[in-house]
Amino acid sequence: MSDMHYGPSGVAGQKAILTWAVHLSVGLLVLLWVVPTLGLLVSSFRTADQISSTGWWKAPFAAEQVLQVRTADPGTQVQEGDLYVIEGQLLDETQAEKIASWGTSSRDVAAYQPGDVAEVRGGGTITVGEDGAYRMENTEPFEGGRGQRVFITAMVPPELTLENYRYMLFDDSNVNGMSRAFFNTLTVSIPATVIPILVAAFAAYALAWMEFPGRALLVAVIVGLLVVPLQLALIPLLKLHLGIGIGKGYLGVWLAHTGFGLPLAIYLLRNYMAGLPRDIIENARVDGATEYQIFVRIILPLSFPALASFAIFQFLWTWNDLLVAKVFLIDATGQTTVMTAQIVELMGTRGGNWEILATAAFVSILVPLLVFFFMQKYLVRGLLAGSVK
Amino acid sequence: MAQALQALTTILIGLGACVGYFFLSNKLVDVIWPPRGANAGRNINRANMIRPWLFLFPALFALGLYLGYPVFETLRLSLLERVPGGGYQWVGFENYARMSGEAKFWEAMRNNMLWLLVVPAASTGFGLLVAQLTDSIRWGRIAQMLIFMPMAISFVGAAVIWKLVYDARPIDQEQIGMLNALVVTLGGEPQTWLTIPFWNNFFLMLVLIWIQTGFATVILSAALRGIPEETIEAAIVDGANPFQIFFKIKVPQIYGTILVVWTTITIVVLKVFDIVYAMTNGQWQTQVLANYMFDKLFVANDWGVGSASAIVIMVLVLPILVWNVRNARKEME
Numbered sequence: 001m002s003d004m005h006y007g008p009s010g011v012a013g014q015k016a017i018l019t020w021a022v023h024l025s026v027g028l029l030v031l032l033w034v035v036p037t038l039g040l041l042v043s044s045f046r047t048a049d050q051i052s053s054t055g056w057w058k059a060p061f062a063a064e065q066v067l068q069v070r071t072a073d074p075g076t077q078v079q080e081g082d083l084y085v086i087e088g089q090l091l092d093e094t095q096a097e098k099i100a101s102w103g104t105s106s107r108d109v110a111a112y113q114p115g116d117v118a119e120v121r122g123g124g125t126i127t128v129g130e131d132g133a134y135r136m137e138n139t140e141p142f143e144g145g146r147g148q149r150v151f152i153t154a155m156v157p158p159e160l161t162l163e164n165y166r167y168m169l170f171d172d173s174n175v176n177g178m179s180r181a182f183f184n185t186l187t188v189s190i191p192a193t194v195i196p197i198l199v200a201a202f203a204a205y206a207l208a209w210m211e212f213p214g215r216a217l218l219v220a221v222i223v224g225l226l227v228v229p230l231q232l233a234l235i236p237l238l239k240l241h242l243g244i245g246i247g248k249g250y251l252g253v254w255l256a257h258t259g260f261g262l263p264l265a266i267y268l269l270r271n272y273m274a275g276l277p278r279d280i281i282e283n284a285r286v287d288g289a290t291e292y293q294i295f296v297r298i299i300l301p302l303s304f305p306a307l308a309s310f311a312i313f314q315f316l317w318t319w320n321d322l323l324v325a326k327v328f329l330i331d332a333t334g335q336t337t338v339m340t341a342q343i344v345e346l347m348g349t350r351g352g353n354w355e356i357l358a359t360a361a362f363v364s365i366l367v368p369l370l371v372f373f374f375m376q377k378y379l380v381r382g383l384l385a386g387s388v389k
Numbered sequence: 390m391a392q393a394l395q396a397l398t399t400i401l402i403g404l405g406a407c408v409g410y411f412f413l414s415n416k417l418v419d420v421i422w423p424p425r426g427a428n429a430g431r432n433i434n435r436a437n438m439i440r441p442w443l444f445l446f447p448a449l450f451a452l453g454l455y456l457g458y459p460v461f462e463t464l465r466l467s468l469l470e471r472v473p474g475g476g477y478q479w480v481g482f483e484n485y486a487r488m489s490g491e492a493k494f495w496e497a498m499r500n501n502m503l504w505l506l507v508v509p510a511a512s513t514g515f516g517l518l519v520a521q522l523t524d525s526i527r528w529g530r531i532a533q534m535l536i537f538m539p540m541a542i543s544f545v546g547a548a549v550i551w552k553l554v555y556d557a558r559p560i561d562q563e564q565i566g567m568l569n570a571l572v573v574t575l576g577g578e579p580q581t582w583l584t585i586p587f588w589n590n591f592f593l594m595l596v597l598i599w600i601q602t603g604f605a606t607v608i609l610s611a612a613l614r615g616i617p618e619e620t621i622e623a624a625i626v627d628g629a630n631p632f633q634i635f636f637k638i639k640v641p642q643i644y645g646t647i648l649v650v651w652t653t654i655t656i657v658v659l660k661v662f663d664i665v666y667a668m669t670n671g672q673w674q675t676q677v678l679a680n681y682m683f684d685k686l687f688v689a690n691d692w693g694v695g696s697a698s699a700i701v702i703m704v705l706v707l708p709i710l711v712w713n714v715r716n717a718r719k720e721m722e
Contacts, residue, residue: 018631019526026522026532029515033536033599039567040550055565056553187396195403202411203448212441216721218449223717225456227710229660231682231699233455235692236462240454254399259455262448291440292415320543322663323683340545344667347549354553354565361549365542372541376534383604384611 037365044358045160051354065156066109067094071126071134071147084124084138086147091132096154102128109151120148128152164359176356178363180335181342185364187250188325188338189318192257193311199258200265201307205295207266208273209281219270225263233260234327241328249336253329260324261314268313271385272306273299309382312375316368339364407447414443460703467696484693494698496674497681500590501705504661504677507591509654511598513647516605520613521635523606533610537603544600544663551596552668557581586674593675596664601657605650612646613639652709659705678702 042056054063072088079085091097103111104118104126112118114130124138126148136148168178206212207219233256241252276299284294300307318324322340330337337345343360350356372379418439422432467484469477488494519536523529539547556566557579564570569579582592616639624638640647662679669675671684678698685695 022522022526026519026526026529029519029522030532030535033539033602035567036550036554036599037539037542039553043553051565054563055567055570057567057570183393187393191396191399191403194400195407198404198407199447199451202407202444206441206444210437210441210444212438215441216718218445219721220714220718222452224710224714225452227656227706227713228456228460229656229679229699229702229706231660231662231679231702232463233459234699235466235686235696236459237455239462250395250399254403255451256455259451262452263456266448290415290419291444292411295444316541320545322543322545322666327687340543340663343545343549347552347667354556357549358553361546365546368541368543369538372538373534376537379540380607383607 040358040361042160043354044164044362045162046355047159047161047163048353048355050159051358059160060158062155062157064100064153065096066151066153067096067156069093069150069152071136071150073147074142074144077136077142082139084141086136086142088134089132090128090134090150090152091154094152094154094156095159096132096152096156098154099128099130099132100153100155102150102152104148104150106151110153122148126150164355165363168356168359168363176342176346176350176360178339178342178360181337181339182363184336185319185338185340188253188257188321188329189315191250191254192261192318193314195254196258196261196265196314197307197311200262200269200310201300201303202295203262204266204269204273205299207270208276209299210291222263222266222270226267228263230260230324234323238327248329248331250329253325256324256328257314257318257321261317264313265310268310268382268385269303269306272303276302305378305381306385308375308378309385312371312379313382315371319364319368410447411444415440418443463696463699463703466692467700470693480693484697488694488697488701491694493671493676494681497671497676497678497698498701500674500676501659501678503590504594504597504658505655508594508597508601508658509651511594512601512605512654513609513651515598515602516609516650517640517647519602519606520610521639524610524613533603533606536606539600540603542600544596544661545667547596547600548664548667551592551599552583555582555592583669583675584673589669589673589675593664593668596668597658597661601654605654608650609643609646612643616642652712656706656709659702678705 039056042059043051046056046059049065050059050063053065069090071090072086074086076088077084077086091099099114101110101113103109104120105111112128114128117125117127120126120136120138122143123140124136124142126134126136128134128150132152134150136142167174168176169182170179171177207215207222237256237259241247241255246252246255280298280302281294284298289297320340322338322344325338326341330341339360343357343364346353346357346360418436422436423429424433424436426432466477468479468481470480470484472478519533523532526532542550553565554567555569556564557569558564558566560579564573564579568582573579583589620638620642621634624634629638660679661677662683665671665675665677665680666683671677671680678701682695682698682702685691685698689695
């Protein structure tokens, strides 16, 4: 269509360049948006050593790493003539195949080349070959209970591990484990998603299809409440909860989430219900159905898409929430901590342990991402209904 | 296990109570004013006057208690001071005076203004760009979805993700944060980005922009698709180039939607808490109002100043609240 207006020459070329520019820029933008998350995901499958020695983007490649290994213990020494000898293989326990350099002191881990001979502190010498075979010799017997510590620098092939996930989820000895927090988060979000829906649905129906004075005003109030910052509610409600004996706990956080979620729920559902065909409702009324019957048998099933939209919103919001949980749920014992709160705590206490942080974060991100990818249709629909007017 | 049971019981009790309330209250109305018999007409009218309020009552009660009442209570608390040993004492505007004497408060105000200027503009701008670019290509939907994905990630999760991007190692070690790796590759020196005053605000804002752009994209893309074809075809016939079509034909037609996206993100920005709390906790001059308030409430235990700062947030939100309500009323008519 547009080609004919670019003049007689170079039309096709110009268009092609533009198309390529579009593809390229979109590609670049997508890359920019996805790569940070990818970095964390990859890191969660790497060991602490790998993370701290190379950037996550180098995970698919072999990397030079310094590994700490031990020779066999002195109990394995044999006597050859007047020499005491320990022999063995250093690379057996590692993934590496070739040694680039080695050392016996943590202050100079690459002091020797393969084939060099070094003094051992307790007396005697050691030599390490490129293939990892070593030989220790001494004129006196080797003593002590453990083998000699050796640092080897070697190319280690890429390796991903599930160990971090096992440690963070299934290791009972791990005080930082996420399994308790995971179930706590689940305990918070499911009731906090289900309960507001029903309450909101009835109200939305009344606001959409029942005639009564003050209806328009009520809708306006709900639109206003939609943007009231929940920061305002923190102290008064905490005071209220403490005053009436709910205290800090699940009940409090469920009620708070219900209250905070209602404006959006009513707004979304009312807009959707108001758009349902008038005939259906009028006919049912003429046929003598009560409002309750109309609501339960007709409106509720027809409103499924809007109900699903809100449910997804509320689930994501309660699952990802930190502030409400910190104020209304988590008490001094920390037994009821949720994942977001625990991750923040880990950022403070284990800030450098990326294998722990990355895994913890991904455990908490996984469920929302699954919901996002499988229910995207409803999420987008809800967003559009909630804001475009 | 006990916990799962408790949650399940709550759902059942909650749902049961809701259904029971709605069902029984409606039944009651039908029994008191039966829609038949001698007074059928009058009874139906009466029942119809009452029934909407039966449907509305639980929602209105919860809204009033959890959102309406706190607004006034916070206002009241901001004018009081807690007396040691219990009770409150009227202090007028002293909390506000105390707050405005604090450097940290003004730092939070300044930073919030910066956030307000940068984040909505950048998110909406990127959103518009992505929406337009993905409109014409075949894999546009997938691209949109991937850019939309951070929307599902919690602010805390995003904070971890970006802390890894900003990670800094001593100069003689290999950098594991992408930003510093890039800087070093280009010949620069690694920086601890989150501790550089003033500029660190922008590194925090980037996280929210990254999250909100997808939201802007989805909505603006729908708006772009809603533009009548004829207007664009007419422009093409008149010889407009793609840039003119975008800026002079398309953007003016979705101006209303752009405004809605802008204000929605503005509200999010005013309430931003988790990102700052998790990444810097307001250190290195990155304080924002919501985190300042949290600090006052739960660390300093100063309910007076905490409430006063909550009221400041409310006042900042108020213009948008009024604008939204007026739009909604216009639409109802």
